[in-house]
Amino acid sequence: MQTVTQIANEIVAREGGFVNDPDDPGGATNFGVTIHTMRRLGLDLTDDGKVDEQDVRVLTRDHAVAIFVEHYYRGPRIDRLPQALQASVFDMYVNAGANAVKILQQLLNAMRIDVVVDGAIGPQTIRASKQAMDAAPDHLVDAYGIARRNYYYDLADRRPQSRKFARRRDGGKGGWITRAEEFIAARYHLTDAQHRERTARWV
Numbered sequence: 001m002q003t004v005t006q007i008a009n010e011i012v013a014r015e016g017g018f019v020n021d022p023d024d025p026g027g028a029t030n031f032g033v034t035i036h037t038m039r040r041l042g043l044d045l046t047d048d049g050k051v052d053e054q055d056v057r058v059l060t061r062d063h064a065v066a067i068f069v070e071h072y073y074r075g076p077r078i079d080r081l082p083q084a085l086q087a088s089v090f091d092m093y094v095n096a097g098a099n100a101v102k103i104l105q106q107l108l109n110a111m112r113i114d115v116v117v118d119g120a121i122g123p124q125t126i127r128a129s130k131q132a133m134d135a136a137p138d139h140l141v142d143a144y145g146i147a148r149r150n151y152y153y154d155l156a157d158r159r160p161q162s163r164k165f166a167r168r169r170d171g172g173k174g175g176w177i178t179r180a181e182e183f184i185a186a187r188y189h190l191t192d193a194q195h196r197e198r199t200a201r202w203v
Contacts, residue, residue, distance in 0.1 A: 004073055007087050008065040011094050014179060015064075018057055023161040028056040031064035032094050041071070068094055076101065077121040082133040084141050088183035092148055095179070101125070103147050108132055145184035152176040153198060160203070167199045 015032030026034035035056050038045075045055045072093045073079060078086055085104070092100035098119030105117040105125060113128045133140050156166040156176075166174040173181075173195050181189045190198070 001083070002087065004069055004079070004086075004090075005065060007090055008068040008073070011068060011091050012061055012064050014091070015094070020053065023164065028053045030056045030059045031061055033059055033064045033067055037067070037071070041067070077126070080121060080126045081129050082140075084133065084137075085129065085144060088141060088145055088148065091179070091183065095176075096151070099151065100148075103151055104129065104144060107144055107147050111135070142184050142188050145180055146188060149177060149180040149184070149190075152180060156199075156202070163199070163202050167195075167202065171196055171199070 012031045015029070018028070018030040020028040026036065028035040033056070035051070035053065038055055038059070039051045042051065043055060043059075044051050045058050048054075068090075073086075073090050076093060076098075078090050078093060081089060081104075089100050089104060092103070101121055102117050102119045105115045105119075105128075108115050108125070108128045109117065111132050113131055115124050115128045136143070152166050156163045164174065166176045168174050172192060173190070177190075177195065
């Protein structure tokens with residue numbers, strides 16, 4: 001079984017190095033850590049009295065891993081969820097913040113386990129997640145991954161600027177979709193034809 005540090009290292013590898021894509025609301029980002037996160041945490045790494053793009057650029061991989069473990073895993077209490085769910089929820093929390101938890105809460109409600117959809121992992125969500133895992137131990141992780149994939153498609157439906165993250169230039173699966181499917185059993189992966197059909201109306 002992977003440790004949280006191993007999972008965080010895999011997240012950093014998926015995120016890659018420095019980028020500052022104008023279509024990404026996260027802004028300047030390095031190893032998946034955005035400038036907004038660094039400002040929230042007060043990470044003035046260059047000691048010049050401000051947190052700006054240069055601080056993002058000098059962030060190290062090890063520092064990014066530490067930030068994710070402390071503020072995106074332990075902080076939101078992902079460590080209290082069933083073990084099998086943790087890697088996917090953690091990975092999505094880095095990618096989409098509290099929406100990662102909202103998707104889980106919506107899935108729990110769809111399973112007729114009532115929880116408030118507020119994006120926070122409290123006692124109610126912890127209990128409900130364990131109940132859901134007991135009820136569907138062979139399906140819950142896949143169901144969450146599929147719901148996560150649907151979230152990305154729906155986001156790209158609503159926000160044309162995000163479509164390049166869900167669909168490659170050649171029309172194949174983009175990074176968001178392949179990332180979600182890393183946590184889904186292969187039998188539930190969309191075929192290339194299914195993906196192209198799902199995105200056919202995008203311009």
